[in-house]
Amino acid sequence: MRLNQFIIVCLCCLFMANTASANVIPEMVEGFQAQGASVGDADAGEALWKKKFMVEGKARSCQSCHTLDLTKAGSHIRTGKIIEPMAPSVTLTRFSEVKKVHKWFRRNCKWVLSRECSIQEKVDILLFLQKQ
Amino acid sequence: MTRFILVLIMSVFIAQNVYAADNFLGVPRFKGVEPIKNALYQANCAECHFAYFPGLLPARSWRDLMAPKSLENHFGDNAELDEMDRRMITNFLVNNAADDSHYKRSIKIRRSIADGDVPVRITKVPYIKRKHSEIPDRLIRGNPKVRSLSYCLNCHTQAASKGVFDDDTVFIKGYGEWDD
Numbered sequence: 001m002r003l004n005q006f007i008i009v010c011l012c013c014l015f016m017a018n019t020a021s022a023n024v025i026p027e028m029v030e031g032f033q034a035q036g037a038s039v040g041d042a043d044a045g046e047a048l049w050k051k052k053f054m055v056e057g058k059a060r061s062c063q064s065c066h067t068l069d070l071t072k073a074g075s076h077i078r079t080g081k082i083i084e085p086m087a088p089s090v091t092l093t094r095f096s097e098v099k100k101v102h103k104w105f106r107r108n109c110k111w112v113l114s115r116e117c118s119i120q121e122k123v124d125i126l127l128f129l130q131k132q
Numbered sequence: 133m134t135r136f137i138l139v140l141i142m143s144v145f146i147a148q149n150v151y152a153a154d155n156f157l158g159v160p161r162f163k164g165v166e167p168i169k170n171a172l173y174q175a176n177c178a179e180c181h182f183a184y185f186p187g188l189l190p191a192r193s194w195r196d197l198m199a200p201k202s203l204e205n206h207f208g209d210n211a212e213l214d215e216m217d218r219r220m221i222t223n224f225l226v227n228n229a230a231d232d233s234h235y236k237r238s239i240k241i242r243r244s245i246a247d248g249d250v251p252v253r254i255t256k257v258p259y260i261k262r263k264h265s266e267i268p269d270r271l272i273r274g275n276p277k278v279r280s281l282s283y284c285l286n287c288h289t290q291a292a293s294k295g296v297f298d299d300d301t302v303f304i305k306g307y308g309e310w311d312d
Contacts, residue, residue: 076180076181078180078208078209078279079180079181079279079280079282079283080279080283081179081180081181081182099214100175103212103213103214106210106212107210107211107212108210110204110210110212111209111210
């Protein structure tokens with residue numbers, strides 16, 4: 001009996017830990033602010049999200065793969081693979097892992113802007129995405 | 133006596149498994165390539181295209197592809213990883229590469245590559261090139277539903293689930309079945 005109860009408690013804990021895929025944006029924004037970023041500005045984030053950068057004679061932007069309407073699915077500009085909507089209000093699993101967000105900021109900023117995004121730019125973009 | 137026979141049969145059976153060569157009496161042991169899955173690999177190499185099975189390339193090709201410099205410019209895209217993940221994924225790919233596989237397509241792939249060659253594309257492996265040489269380009273690059281030979285799943289209906297690429301399981305998106 002004791003053991004059974006213990007196992008049930010363990011299972012419950014596991015279950016809760018698993019489902020608690022909370023949105024990590026607030027936590028990340030705080031982290032960047034602790035490193036010196038300002039409060040941030042969602043409008044600046046939106047402007048950067050839409051801004052076109054010329055690379056190898058072609059315009060690139062965050063919208064190249066994530067589309068204009070963030071509540072709709074995008075598709076990878078080269079491979080065509082479907083990318084679930086970026087809006088956290090539509091895709092509930094969005095922004096649930098700090099490591100994943102860092103990874104894609106690094107990859108996508110380098111691909112679009114030809115450099116890493118600054119912590120301020122990341123804060124702005126995250127605030128913009130959070131509102132969707 | 134029966135016990136002796138049993139032991140004998142078992143020995144033969146065990147021996148066969150231990151010496152599981154490429155093939156048994158000329159017939160390869162397994163179809164396709166091994167449909168092996170790995171959570172870390174799926175999370176990091178299946179975001180832009182399906183996760184290519186390790187048995188589609190030899191270990192030396194995977195090592196080349198997975199070098200930090202190669203990932204930074206991954207066929208014109210950026211597939212950078214953090215160092216821990218990069219190492220673990222490289223090990224997974226190298227350990228399950230075509231080199232020691234008992235699967236039919238992996239054996240054909242590795243045998244078609246010359247010793248010194250290190251193809252970084254599956255589509256540049258001689259065996260894979262040869263198998264697709266008769267498909268007109270309008271069904272591949274000229275076909276918006278396929279885009280490139282690199283996207284195996286746009287034609288091979290059983291590749292993702294079973295690692296099977298047999299010609300009788302092909303359905304070319306935007307075109308249809310293939311009979312040559």
